[in-house]
Amino acid sequence: MNDPTQIHANVVVAGVGGQGVVLAGNIIADVCMYYGLDVKKAEVHGMSQRGGAVSSQVRFGVEVHGGLIEKGQLNWIVGFEWAEALRWMPLLSPEGSVFVSTEEIIPPSALKDRVSGMVRYPLELLDHPRVRAFDAPALAKQAGNVKAAGVVLLGALSIDLPFSLDVWNQALTRWVPTKALEINLRAFELGRRWEEKAPVTKPQPVPKPITRQVWLNLEESWCKGCGICVNVCPERIWTLNQKNVVEALSPERCTGCGLCEKLCPDFAIDVLTESTIRVNEEGGSVLWQPN
Amino acid sequence: MATTAKIRKLLLGNEAIGLGALHAGVRVATGYPGTPSTETLEYMAQVAADETQVQWATNEKVALDEGVGAALAGSRVLVTMKHVGLNVAMDAWMTSPLVGVNAGLVVLVADDPGMHSSQNEQDSRYLGRFAGVLIFEPTDSQECYDFVRAAFDASERWDSPVMIRTTTRISHLRAPVTPHDPDILPSRPFQRNSGKYVMLPVNARAGRQRLLERLPQMTDWVESHPFNQEEMRSTSIGVITSGTSYQYVRDVMPEASVLKLGITNPLPEQKIRRFAQKVERLLVVEESEPYLEESVRSLGIDAQGKVFFPRAGELSPELVRLGFQQAGILEVPTSSNPAIWPESVMRPPVLCPGCPHATPFLVLREIGAYVNGDIGCYTLGASEPLSAMDTCLSMGSSIGMAVGMAKAGVKDRPIVATIGDSTFLHGGIPAFIDAVWNDADITVLILDNGTTAMTGGQAHAGTGTNLRSSGLPRVDIAALCRTMGAGSVVVVDPYDVGATHRAMLGATRYRGVSVVITNRPCVQAPTKLFGRTYGVDANLCDGCQLCMNIGCPALGWDLATEDRRIALIDADQCTGCTVCAQICPQSAILPVPAGSGSRGGK
Ligand SMILES: Cc1ncc(C[n+]2csc(CCOP(=O)(O)OP(=O)(O)O)c2C)c(N)n1
């Protein structure tokens, strides 16, 4: 592994659209080219760049064929975002290791369960000898711009690889826009010393599900079946029944946003939460209440 | 030439094709954007000499027509498109081999197996064979460069367009390329020849005859072509393969003999027969359809392929290994205990913070219309939480489908077609005229964000720019709709939720073809836009989560609270579109006072 002209390895840079994943991969590939290595790099372009998962797979060695890394043959993951690094961990070789930013970008689709308010995102950082997680954006900020967080991680990776600092700096100079170069060179240097420089990351408290009390009251005789609530409800809990009167299909999904109440032209719906008013049992049929 | 030869460059397959085309003396390059083909013209626009014409066309058919015209006029031409783009260009495509080319005409068709960014995963090789043209399939960036140059020579030699067929993993593979000196070309001025160039039946019959005569000659030529390469290693297994599959086979089974097909139409039958005789067992490894496999079998040769290698989706080294294992060629490893890692999250593409497409879908959902969608960023209006799209077929289909729905007698809800500006100009106009002509009661919502956003922000006929020029005439979409006969045309600001709602309500109540056009630019392209950051006042927010219905990625929850999830805005992401602030029932979303918001840490 120590002769830079004979090394054979596979690296993934993983992140979210817009984080500079493609550029980081190019810098690695450029360094490899300097040592006369063959390089193949698979990039993600297109739809995923709209906030989806983006990666650069970089394969280098004396002779490499395809651009895709096979399961069990991934040597390093450079994770610009926590969950994106996790996505690639099943491909790691038995000795493979990970440099990852503790930054978490929670996708909107992970915030779907509005009733419990829980997130579908692996918030807990993994305690594993081969996973080296640190606050790369903090170091990037020290260097002058959070956006250089990816280059901080490249700096950390460079310690594991047999390529010289000069060659890395030349590659950075070629790929980074001139006006951001100084900050990026600094970020790279801080990345190389992340173990002494990075702030210690505290484990985050794991959130608990929220308990919320919602009561839905419907005055059936006032409903004329206009269907406005059916269309506006974010959780789609209302439907029009055969009598052309609304009916709650899945009231347990009600988050109490009150939109149907506000838009019902006939004041037929009451959405009551603890924080609004006391329950008015009189006259309204209580469709659902927790427990 | 702005590029320097003889230096190893790190290029995408698409870029290598562009550079190869320039070094082959291309003077006109055109196409319509589409993943995974887009970067070719973008790269050419950056590096080509000033006099080279590199421009986007309104659609793939127009691009191909321009290509044929330029080729007949004596310029070497490159035309680029994604696989489904070839369907749009199909009419011209099928007849162009009968007309011929004069100067070389090469068409890049980039397939997308696995549908990373596409509405289907058709295998375009069938369409190349259908038209009777040569198909070149490179396996990496260097070959992309070399093959495109050879393709131009071949096009002129055979007086026919040539297809370069790539797939996502070739187009988007970045690898070293060593360029050569640019070609010096003789001039080939336009020579009038209506007997060959005017496709009257009598001339077309002759053209068809020429095609049928040249096919066997092309086959002979292909037999000895060095792009079809026999790599003999162990004779126990032989693999016939092409494109990216070749690379996976080399990675997974380095000892296998390989017949690597760089030209996949017409096929070198004799070479295939000879290869088959040299090996004990023959497999065909290819992505998507069993195109090569069927051809090999039709020669009476026993070969296996799709029983082991999947037809749906793209191949990967894992799948190729699995296929060889299932074929009993590679051993199945005795299971070692694999490490267990925690599962990651789904991260589907989403509309950007401040995307002008969000409000129209919020409104459509409220109105409860039947929404025929189309292809672009706004197709994301179909996904949670907006979920306001009922159909989406292919580029430009929305308006025709809406007309169909109306004619089928649907009356219980308004019928709406939503279509992006680029898509409208690409394929929406004929359907729009049809809607007016046949008096369909529909509303057409044109989401004009001033760019072709989904593919990375390319110019179109409404932007007044193109790859290498600005200050061009621009199509006025509202005026165009009026001219085509729409009875009601309203332009609205999609950042104004109330106005958008009123405009859509008014339009859907109009009898006949009504049009609503939104007029806010995309926040990503051509320029990144952001205004004042918004924030949530934790004292006012009651956690109703109504704002979450926009699906804005800048909006999240405060996870530290126990009884409710107060909304949180990520100041680094918020573009200040104000949409969430407008719909918040508590008026809890307010502009962050100047100086206290963070923006990219500067
Ligand atoms: C026939 C065809 N050509 C090209 C594409 C690639 N493509 C997908 S979306 C899109 C652009 C849509 O632009 P626009 O309609 O302006 O919507 P926006 O993305 O800007 O919202 C293109 C070119 C395709 N899917 N099908």
Ligand code: SF4
């Ligand atoms: S790129 Fe533009 S059109 Fe596409 S989602 Fe982002 S803001 Fe919207």
Ligand code: SF4
């Ligand atoms: S103002 Fe609201 S909806 Fe608009 S970008 Fe900011 S957080 Fe998103």
